Amino acid sequence: MTITPPVLSVFETLESEVRSYCRGWPAVFDRAQGSRLTDEDGHSYLDFFAGAGSLNYGHNNPVLKRALIDYIERDGITHGLDMATTAKRAFLESFQDVVLRPRDLPYKVMFPGPTGTNAVESALKLARKVKNRESIVSFTNAFHGMSLGSLAVTGNAFKRAGAGIPLVHGTPMPFDNYFDGQVPDFLWFERLLGDQGSGLNKPAAVIVETVQGEGGINVARPEWLRALSELCERQDMLLIVDDIQMGCGRTGGFFSFEEAGITPDIVTLSKSISGYGLPMALTLFKPELDIWEPGEHNGTFRGNNPAFVTAAAALNTYWADGQMEKQTLARGEQVERALLAIVEECEPDSVSFRGRGLVWGMEFQDKPRAGAICRRAFELGLLLETSGPESEVVKLLPALTVTPEELDEGLRTLARAVRETA
Amino acid sequence: MTITPPVLSVFETLESEVRSYCRGWPAVFDRAQGSRLTDEDGHSYLDFFAGAGSLNYGHNNPVLKRALIDYIERDGITHGLDMATTAKRAFLESFQDVVLRPRDLPYKVMFPGPTGTNAVESALKLARKVKNRESIVSFTNAFHGMSLGSLAVTGNAFKRAGAGIPLVHGTPMPFDNYFDGQVPDFLWFERLLGDQGSGLNKPAAVIVETVQGEGGINVARPEWLRALSELCERQDMLLIVDDIQMGCGRTGGFFSFEEAGITPDIVTLSKSISGYGLPMALTLFKPELDIWEPGEHNGTFRGNNPAFVTAAAALNTYWADGQMEKQTLARGEQVERALLAIVEECEPDSVSFRGRGLVWGMEFQDKPRAGAICRRAFELGLLLETSGPESEVVKLLPALTVTPEELDEGLRTLARAVRETA
């Protein structure tokens, strides 16, 4: 496929320099279906990024699309603040019936505003209010969002510097396997907590991703998550699982922490919760934590009702039985086999890979190579992104609805890009 | 109209106690058109709140609806991160042609995430980065959002307490008319700035609303805004106008600051920018301030393309000529006349009113009366909200597309509610 660089004039002249993805993918996209995007020149791209995990059911999923258009056609409430609506009720009931009850999860549901960072901000507020402490522990290479509260528990130095003020009240701890098994889990954290002279302000909560997506596809082991959960309980700290990118089935189960068998105190969801790429977020918490005063946290777009409609449709369509989880794990095995083959073709120790469900990462010793692979993949019609603190990891985040054939096609393109950048 | 309290079960049992509007309006809304909502029992409500200013063109505006459905039907990109898309280009071009160019505004456009607080957070980041100072001046009774950065420049003590940490780096100054003309404008602010011993950390920026919506419909005079703008220039501080609620035509002109003839350094827009109640926000700034590094601020839902579609349609439909502004001012005069009549019927000095364009407030000396009026209005089928630090102001925020007849109907209901709560 030959790609003529498009005339990006209005983007280049009017839009801010802050834009980023569009630089790596110099095309003007026009429409999309499932795992395919088409640009205005008619070129087709296979999508292995899925809106950074916001499109687990693919672009413009036809089932959800139908529900959405019906809702708009019949003039259902579009903007509902936090008013009770029939669409919100339908969503809440589906969420209760399809997600919470079968998993025996006792959570109350909060609509904190339609983005992930709204959910994280509300989770941190609630934890601080409940425990009456200001300090939060996060992990190395965590990513939780870009507003000041979330940014303070995010690891990336470049993003943090963007705050323009010193970020405080957060302390990083080593994520699972940070020292390649050299050091017992939580050795440092537990010592600090147990030592009255350690200088660690007692945390209100710990916030963790089970798989760090932005941080480089770092996968926490179930036993590490269980130990963390126990540590939190023992030390009277709340456990917040930020499941914004890894929830909604990305790792197999609906919640990424199910595999570990833990029940976090607070959970944040966003990205794929609406199912259709529409802005929506949830904050879930144990009922005894629901000490919010009415309106203590609010926001204009908490009631994005079209998103509730597609969200309910997605739950009812994909999560009423265990098929989705099985399929994701099967697709994951397909990816794993392909990555293993790619790695075996490479120089020994030049690349490693890891993942869970349908999130995978390939880390290159030669760090810039990851970016080169993504650039080459784009030329070959495959959308791939890097992650990790130095963009050294190629990140695979296909839609969960990707077909085995699409997956195979994309993995072959990836293999070619790897070869061609060796 | 008789209203049977609905069974709100799932809202009461599953949704968090943080919900608020739904408590004052105990109905389950189902659909909406223009200025009317209908609940699931078929009751109809006239809407004088307009999604807190997010529905300036009414609910489910038919022109925008058509564009939206067409876009969805043809599988236009829904979730676009910050990728270039045809929908984004169409929006940017419309925004340039219809909004910026005719007003000679030189702004670069940033998509900071789809909510107002995203826009404010990005504005504060940028100001701090540009000036390399951390301090921001805000005004008494300001409201800028609920994430930590925005909350630190918000006045409301109850909302601030929700942060769970001391909010820092912000200093409040008196808003226009805070002392009823007793004190020269900016006396305190200018003295602090001019005095090397004042203890004020030199601010990077000043953030202001031209009309404080949440703060109680406090209207800044054009001359006050001009003086503020000059003060900022003289003192090397950036001027940020938060036009999230008052922009998009609410006060007449597209931007609320046009009347004052100033050009802020940074402008935030959200709420009605999508035109259809879909989450969307913009941060505008002078080109020389565009020193962002690629990706220094980001967010998953920056590219809510359906919102771009309705936003472009709204601009092209309503702002290609000067009709909208004229109509809003005319409707505003209708409101003003009605409020004057209501006030003249009341006890002397028990109530005052103020406003601009189609945002008006009635302040009651007997503060709880404002709430009582809203409750009575709801029973009479009119949606009205209070604002102000002690909810002492009845706030009128009808859609700009409200008909004179609807306006008249609502104002008569308001008059009745005022009478019946005397």
Added chain:
Amino acid sequence: MTITPPVLSVFETLESEVRSYCRGWPAVFDRAQGSRLTDEDGHSYLDFFAGAGSLNYGHNNPVLKRALIDYIERDGITHGLDMATTAKRAFLESFQDVVLRPRDLPYKVMFPGPTGTNAVESALKLARKVKNRESIVSFTNAFHGMSLGSLAVTGNAFKRAGAGIPLVHGTPMPFDNYFDGQVPDFLWFERLLGDQGSGLNKPAAVIVETVQGEGGINVARPEWLRALSELCERQDMLLIVDDIQMGCGRTGGFFSFEEAGITPDIVTLSKSISGYGLPMALTLFKPELDIWEPGEHNGTFRGNNPAFVTAAAALNTYWADGQMEKQTLARGEQVERALLAIVEECEPDSVSFRGRGLVWGMEFQDKPRAGAICRRAFELGLLLETSGPESEVVKLLPALTVTPEELDEGLRTLARAVRETA
């Protein structure tokens, strides 16, 4: 008198550039008695600075000197941490009998470390602990010390910048007469406190100097102090009077707030409390505030026992009757008359003066002139310093034990320096 610039070698080569007073007074001082210093070349200087208010009883006061030498000779405890000692008991008893009881002041006494900033830090800690709030209100041009807690409530921008971090949790309010009577007292402060939407974090305490020494000899009126005291009580904020420079008789009474008839909740004392220029400080507070845990605040040099000895001697010698106060007020009138005469000789409106007791300031419209006068005075054998945010005020701070003749001599020298810099 001709002064040969001394060879300051070790000061210039070894001592840090941070040194300051020695730059304005380029002499190497050797010994001192009363109001006179002598440099190593035998030149004599009349001292109108008195160790920035630390030498209210003059240099090496013979009565205190005798007590000090006797104590050292007999091997009295020198360094006593916070142990009970006979010297500490003697001081505490004198302080109770001579200072607290006659004034009906109920204070508990804390030894917070031997410097003023230790006292301020402990006062702020205690206020925050008692009220469980972090915010402190200070005043424009306040000076409270150079450690981070004290610096955050200090006004001077240059000193604040030295912190190297943003100083937070303090909010400045206008000091008495900040607007030359244009604005009612406390208008801004009271409005902020009364307005739930003001954005002011509710303060734990207000810290104030009755006369701002470093800030430019700004004298608060008794009625302003009374109104402040009432405001604090009404609003449940603690009132801290920082009497470090203005206490110990500087303004006439032992405490500078006696004239206003108020009883602050917390008082800080240092500088002249030891009477001999030895490091010592006290924090006084109402007994119900004494909720400190043992050792919650500490410090190595809290028990500078030689200072307790001279402190007790000073109290017993000078404060057992009302003579000191009368004499100070008489000397103050002498100063006032002389300054009036000087001012009358000057260009109209080019200079103003103000003061209380034995602290006076002359403010020059031509700001650098104040420094020029001090430089000329030094050449003429008089030690004088500037103060104020732009060093525009000549500050008179003679020892309280200065004789009328010495006062007259110094004031004549001052008059000459004023004339010669016209």
Added chain:
Amino acid sequence: MTITPPVLSVFETLESEVRSYCRGWPAVFDRAQGSRLTDEDGHSYLDFFAGAGSLNYGHNNPVLKRALIDYIERDGITHGLDMATTAKRAFLESFQDVVLRPRDLPYKVMFPGPTGTNAVESALKLARKVKNRESIVSFTNAFHGMSLGSLAVTGNAFKRAGAGIPLVHGTPMPFDNYFDGQVPDFLWFERLLGDQGSGLNKPAAVIVETVQGEGGINVARPEWLRALSELCERQDMLLIVDDIQMGCGRTGGFFSFEEAGITPDIVTLSKSISGYGLPMALTLFKPELDIWEPGEHNGTFRGNNPAFVTAAAALNTYWADGQMEKQTLARGEQVERALLAIVEECEPDSVSFRGRGLVWGMEFQDKPRAGAICRRAFELGLLLETSGPESEVVKLLPALTVTPEELDEGLRTLARAVRETA
């Protein structure tokens, strides 16, 4: 010896509850000589605490006493702000000749105010100014002082809570041997520094004690200090050694870091620098760091000239040759032998000990026993204190001038107290 509890009335009724040492040593001390204190009832106490390390040359050392009385008698300058004085010059010259030059140390000397916390505050200010970063790394169980800047880098949770505000901008790292050799030195610190996604704000400086006195007599190995010094250099962070308690010969050499062969960028000294227990402190730094503006940090009691006199006398008397160091090491061996004997008498693993020079600690598994030993020692006429986060360590800090006989006497009393509390 029988001790009648004294009537502590004025201490109990007038002095604040914050007092601490006096509670463990319920006597009223009157005079002292060398290593002996005498209370007002004539009881004598052997001092193994030495003013928390402020009395390295014993109480009222006769050589220094002579110099001090001579100086006072001849009316030398007592209070000198930062003016040049003959006493200051003599001190600076001695410090240069006796301390800096023989050790080839290039430091500039700053007088930051007369207490340790003044020195630490100035060191942190300077580091932040030089590096233009706000973050400081300190170590577990560090103690650096009680004003807000110093407290933020202090580990003790009880002291930190006293601040009344969240302490920020400091991050604790594990001190040497924190994990009993289980973990490679600086593994965590280096990983955080090297990882762009770690979430650690890049530090301006690292502040460390070579032996943590308050923290429990934790001794850093020379190789650990060297590695830290190299890490700081490699990572462009300043190294601050807080030598307030461990400097002035406590560990053998004049500076405690000499043994490790490192040259810190900044050094703080206080406690024993005056030699006589008089308040005095120094901040030393490499000349290229001396970017202070005149007066950017100041303080009233920076020029405590009597302390300069005793300080110079101490340097000239004790440090002109290498005798002091040799003697301290010899006395240290005497202590070590005695502690070994005591420990061997105890239950296995119930107690351990460690130290360097003349600072030693015995840690008891049964934590309250350390306090019981100190109480029993007091009854037996020996002043001993505990340290460590839970006061589980008996701390030996005798004067460096203690005689072998006194040392033997005290160690025998200690042994008896240990036995009697078994």
